[in-house]
Amino acid sequence: MNNPAHLMQSFCNDSIRERYNVQLSSYELQVLWSVIVSVFLIGGVSGSLIASWLSDRFGRKGALSIGNVCGIVGAVLFMFVRIMNSVELFLLGRVIVGLSGGLATSLVPMYMTEIAPLKLRGAVGVLCQLGITCGVLMGQIAGLETVLGTSESWHIMLASFSPLCLAALLLTVLTLPESPKYLYIIRGEQGKALKELSRLRNMDIMLLQNEIASLQQELATRSANKTWSIKRVLREPTVRLALFLVCLLQFGQQLSGINAVFYYSNTIFLSAGLGIAGAQYATIATGVANMGMAVISVMVMSLFSRRKVLFLSCYLCIGCLLFLKLSIALIHKASFMSWLSTVLVLAYVISYGIGLGPIPYFIGSELFDVGPRPSAMSLGSMFNWGGNFLVGMMFPSLQAAIGSYVFLIFAGCIQILVIINQTYLPETRGRNTTEIAAAMTQGFKSKPNATFAA
Template sequence: MKAAPESATSTDADVEERETLLDVPGGSSNGAGKLVEIPVDKVMTTLLFLFPAVGGLLFGYDIGATSGALVSLKSAVTSGTSWYDLNAFQSGFVVSSSLLGALAGSAAAFVVGDKLGRKREILLGAVLYGGSAALMAAAPNLEVLLIGRTLYGLGIGFTMHAAPAYIAEAAPAKVRGLLISLKEAFVVIGILLGYLTSYLFIDDVGGWRAMYGLAAGPAVILLAGMAWLPDSPRWLLLNGDSREKAEAALIRARGKFGNDLERIRIEIAAIARSVEEAQADENPGFVGLFRGRFLKPLLIGSSLMLFQQITGQPSVLYYAADIFEKAGFGAGKDATGVSVLLGFFKLVMTGVAVFTVDSLGRRPLLLGGVSAMVVALLALGGSQLVLSGGMATWTSVIALLIYVGAYQVSFGPISWLIVGEIFPLAVRGPASAIATITNFGSNFVVSLVLPSVQDAFGPWGTYLAFAAIGVVAVSTIFAIVPETKGKTLEEIEALFDGKAE
């Protein structure tokens, strides 16, 4: 925050001081030079988080539902189709076609995301979710199913690009870390709901149709909720709208405390100044994102998105039911039932991350969690290589639980949190899109080739390869990822432009 110039009037200086104090998370002036908490309307703040988070829930639901749908679809007994006999590549493409769509959606968001705005991106995602869920449920052949899954993935791409930015920009700074991390909890809740749906319908003929079609309900909730919420005040100012319109949006976002017009106007003034500074920069263009002060945050966000996927865990989840079958838990409800327990465990561990991210910090959770993932992957690979029978099965299950738990306190929530807060405002839209493209592109590739890789090298070779990648991930995090807890978006931006104290 720049100091007021000497020529400023006393009123200007007072406003500048109040703006500076408001930039401190949870702080404002009480008239005696001390800091007091800025009130948070819990109901309105919950809604600002809840509806965008439903977009994440539908992403997670697809992961969990596909785990069971693939088993249902490939069974001569439960498929209800004449095209159930899928080879390894076709199975991989059923899983990864939604990720291909998510990749395309992220690429589209790079071009039109800032023009649409965070709110309209999520609305578009809701329409794609609902329409494609209905299409998948009614698919008469594999080709139509793949089209539906690709369109569903487009919805994933738009919502997962816009939701972290919307939450970060609309919610109060003091709870930003909590809320963006909670969004990952909704992804996990979605996975759990997908597993539960798989468990309920796994023995039904055509059960995979219900597993996919039920996503239409939450899509309608997402559409209605986002239509009611205000636009992001930061996006409105960045888009050239008036201060009055941004002020009205912030008043709605602050709920019952929006009637404190002095504080609202001070917050709008601080946001407007950051927007003016962002607009004063020349448009860096695509190549410019990889230069100067934009390069390091782009490397941080993109590397976290890449390592989140290529250390294996999200892709493994798509095949959870199949993995548990091979581990000896039986087919159908036995394997999907274990998947449900895995989903509950993921949710518990996500809660650990959510409620410690603003106390322990981002870096310790990332470094500790990813290191534990490496140990678990080594145990998974070693058990498959040197053990047999029940010993191998239970060692694999324990190691898998450690692996999943470590992911949920590190890469799962923290990567999306950092992507939501680390990019400078001038490039937040396109930089977030590049990070999301990296995420879904690498997820698509890993999910597509995973069955073939497992066929070629066996589970032990696959796990050991993921462990080696994990070692590289820990080294990269240690070298380049800063601690951002307790900082406003403007203070985080200052870390990369030489203005931080």
Template sequence: MVNSLDLKLPGYMVYCVVISCLGSFSNGWVIGSANVPGTVTHACQNGSAHVVSKAFPDCLPMNDALWGFAVASFCVGGLVGGFFGGAIQTKFGRKKTIIFNNIGWIIGSLLIGVSVHTAMFIVGRLFCGISCGLGSLTTPTYVGETSTVKARGTMGTCNQFAIVIGILLASVIGLPLASVPLWRINYAIVAIPAIAQFILMYGCVESPRWLISQNRLEEARASLQRLRPGADVEEEFYMMVEGVLGTAAAKAMVNYSSANDDVDERKDTFEENHLEDGSEDQDARPQMNMIQIWRDPTIRKIGIIVLMLHVIQQLIGMNAVMYYSTTIFNMSFDAQMSQYMAIVTTVVNFVATIVSLILIDRMGRRPLLLIAEAGACIFSVLLIIGYVYQIGALLIVSVFCYVISFAIGVGPIPWMLTSEVSPVYASSSIGALATAMNWAMNFLIGQCFPIIFAAIQGYSFAIFAAIALAAFIFTWFFVPETKNRTIESIVRSFEH
């Protein structure tokens, strides 16, 4: 019988990951839904008049500042959802959190779809944002805790891949819906994947690691066995129990299951593997709150690395580049073609994410992240050169190459590493802080970049080049490789 640690892509596990990532698709749709039909949403010809429909105004008139806040308000919801998400997923479990998180998308999308006032639109974006924040924490956690060691990178990239698909489809479908009153449908569509996930997620198992943290050990073993059909799960289960409840509990579980000599022999091997570095038997660890993680030297080290990766992901300037891309394309194309080129940019993002999906478990996380950060630095500098010397072709190529650099590493890897380097007893608190920080930086960039860009124009990308360089140095010295390693062994490496 094959050892579950040697499995790569068992079918049921892939199914659970794909269904959990429907929430990431909804996240991407919310991000992209305001891009193409944005103008007709807040600045249509008839304004708030009921010309096309007696029930709804043609659009919701807003000035640019209010529209900017209305679009970015989902980031505020994301910050709230992410911050409180740790406690929610710890108390109710990953599966239930993912299921009921869809309620925010359903309510929010319907509120926007039938909105008759600006306030309804903003409240709807807030509801969607709360689900985006909670989902961006819980989905990577669930994926990381249920995936096989050898496919955890590929499965983890599915989270970002689903977000990119959501952004792409929202932009493509947004083109024919960018009119009165069809713009309402564009915002309401996200309810469809939300309802689908609400139903289909019931067919998925709960995270074995979360079940272990709740002392539901037999349920955890059964859950792991369903995720690894036809495989021997004893060694992997031992490591999970040891990482959460301590060595004594893990030994007890192995003894309990020792029905033959082979398992007894493997148990001795487990003990040698786990204690060969001279470390003492591990004790059970209670769940840590957001204050306690800073008091533990090992967890503090992990927390700082995770937080820095999420700060880098936003401050490196991807959202700013996407914002600036419209201006770049307008230098070389007419307004309609610029709109199409913006969609091409999302296609480039999509293709590059597929490349990341293929490479992540071959090359590893650290090399891809270093390549991505180096690329972001180089192409930010080239953007400045293209701006200074008005070289339209260089600007366009730089935008595409920057997007590729971001998509292969800086986009997916911080979310993946959050679940890979955090032990179960601290993952919710670390993940909640990281998610809240990510959404806070997202909101900061969305609000501050237009002001910075208005003041110094293309030179603003010097800031992002400097941040990308600092990110490369940080990754080189502090970020470990997690490829083909269990979560428990990764955490143990921070103790030295």
């Protein structure tokens, strides 16, 4: 949306004038554009809230399919925006695509970690972040003026993700197995669950006794409890700490300033003398770096503890933000500062991508048993979208008021995130979710790391 934003704003202005004979002022146009940007986040929050109900009602595959259908419907609406000369279709398409995004950020990490073997759970969970970074990069490329970022094709750019949604829909419906945990514990279809588990592992069921024992243990735990709803998860004291950590990590990920750094990056690259085209390609380079780190983090999650990776990522991000603020303040006093700022932007993206980017998306699947997991993941995703909305609304005003000092606020938010998680976040690598959940049943009185070294 960033590169061709002025083209879409011009369309909205012309459409309102032609259809309603109203000439928008620059302020009114900015308000309308803010609404168009924000409704995507509202759709995301809505998708997050209904994801838990959909995943239990229609299964993980069914809910994922609904999300892909929403994406396709939104893309079709985008294709008709210029033909119908309709700002209303633009808004509706943004809401529906946001709904699709909200469902995806809740459901994909949950599904991936449920079907993954224990030793690969973290690596597989990172794939969600990899998909997001790939999507960001593809969007940056599609938005270039030499690709689809023109006045004649920006609506096609907005719909260019639809082939991926269609492919994902066909793959989900025709090929992917249903989550064995969902079938075994939620649906009570043990025979079908074991059949799907055998197909997933490509092994005879007799060789999967450890996983079957884990399923039986989770089933016994669920049988002793009634159905988990969002309302119950919010009220249940035994999951309060885990829910707090999931929501904090998702919210804190957005308050880390990643979107603000991307926002600032174009200005920094321009000041480095790269030119408009060069700055756009440099911005794409940040997307490549982000995606590259997502690929690397797949291996990192298999080799190192979640806590160590998260804290290392956070401290590196804090250092980059502090030096970035300093370099921006001195950008007009020393010629090399503009290039240092460029390097720091890339360093920040790399530092973020190794831990703070991927871990919040899948940590909920490791902290919760299968019963409360969908509701907890939905609430966590809602906080992620809410944090995104908050930063998007407040950053322009803060940046105008205090300039690059805003990066100190983001650094402070990350430090708070580290302090809290050092005390309460348990190590989850290589541990059963039932064991992890049991260590946090005392809420904030729990000491989940007392018997497990980080």
